[in-house]
Amino acid sequence: METKPLHPRFGVEICGIDLRDVTAERHYPEIRDQFERHSLLLFRGQALDEESQNDFALLFGPLEDRVADAARAAPRDRPPVPKLSNKDAEGTGLRAADSLAVLSLIANQHWHTDSTFLHTPALINVIAAHVVPSSGGETELVSTRAAWQDLPDAMKRRAESAVLLHSLLPSRLRTNPGLLQLPEVSRYQSQAWRAVWPNPATGEKALYIAGHVYGVRGMPQDEADAFVAELMAFCTQPQYVYSHAWRPGDVLVWDERATMHRGRPWPYEEERTLTSCCVSARDVDGLAGVRPPDGPLRSEEAFTLKAG
Numbered sequence: 001m002e003t004k005p006l007h008p009r010f011g012v013e014i015c016g017i018d019l020r021d022v023t024a025e026r027h028y029p030e031i032r033d034q035f036e037r038h039s040l041l042l043f044r045g046q047a048l049d050e051e052s053q054n055d056f057a058l059l060f061g062p063l064e065d066r067v068a069d070a071a072r073a074a075p076r077d078r079p080p081v082p083k084l085s086n087k088d089a090e091g092t093g094l095r096a097a098d099s100l101a102v103l104s105l106i107a108n109q110h111w112h113t114d115s116t117f118l119h120t121p122a123l124i125n126v127i128a129a130h131v132v133p134s135s136g137g138e139t140e141l142v143s144t145r146a147a148w149q150d151l152p153d154a155m156k157r158r159a160e161s162a163v164l165l166h167s168l169l170p171s172r173l174r175t176n177p178g179l180l181q182l183p184e185v186s187r188y189q190s191q192a193w194r195a196v197w198p199n200p201a202t203g204e205k206a207l208y209i210a211g212h213v214y215g216v217r218g219m220p221q222d223e224a225d226a227f228v229a230e231l232m233a234f235c236t237q238p239q240y241v242y243s244h245a246w247r248p249g250d251v252l253v254w255d256e257r258a259t260m261h262r263g264r265p266w267p268y269e270e271e272r273t274l275t276s277c278c279v280s281a282r283d284v285d286g287l288a289g290v291r292p293p294d295g296p297l298r299s300e301e302a303f304t305l306k307a308g
Helices: 028-038 050-058 066-071 100-107 144-150 153-160 169-175 177-181 221-235
Strands: 003-005 012-014 040-043 083-085 122-131 139-143 163-166 191-194 196-198 205-207 213-216 241-244 251-255 259-263 273-280
Touching (some): 012 028, 028 040, 050 122, 050 273, 144 259, 169 177, 251 259
Antiparallel strands (some): 040 251, 083 273, 122 251, 122 273
16 A cells, blocks of 8 residues: 655555545555554545445444434434535525634634544544635644654643543634534533543554643643643644645545644635544544543533633
């Protein structure tokens, strides 16, 4: 399998593979090995529709169903593939840059990790580019595994024992409080996860952190804010960043356990359409190891607008 490095510390492009031809026996074992070792995979020149994007993602595990997760219901086998687009619902024009739908996309320009606010967090995102603007709209990623390797020992010790509190609301509030009107924002509960996620396949550790973090279990708010800000600043230093300039047909697969990402602005009078398909983590992916040893989120720890 021919590969090209994307960044000195993480990420490879895998060449000559049509993802529609990948099966559990054909190519997937090699792709999974590259995923575990490099955290970020790029496939160019793909032609995935919703069915084939689901087919490929399902090789990694069960598809994420955010509606079912919020309702504490059984996930659907094939929920609709979410579309990240400024195109209107009718598909005939573009939404205004100040519309809630576009502001929700702009909120993704904060550094984050997908789905830390769900009862079951994500293992991967399989994201495909369909229409890209003439400039901007990149997706930037950082390796929180590389950052962990370089983290000073004193910070490592603090992070090893830390339980971080996550909610979707803080990043949306920072963008525009009106976003709380959207059901896809307001329906999620807060969650608690350990700050370090060991990879069971390689034994390597990564910081499990996101812009969704609003507190640290057992830590005063001021101290927690400073600690999280310090970790975020360390992880997002330029030497850990890979910036991906999208082409139509690009597919990125990233490890939610070992990366953070953010979108970048683009001319909002131009269309940008991606489709994003997440897979939920399982114990085989190390999920048990990131659960807090002293139990899940407590009611008094939940993010509230008054406290936030």
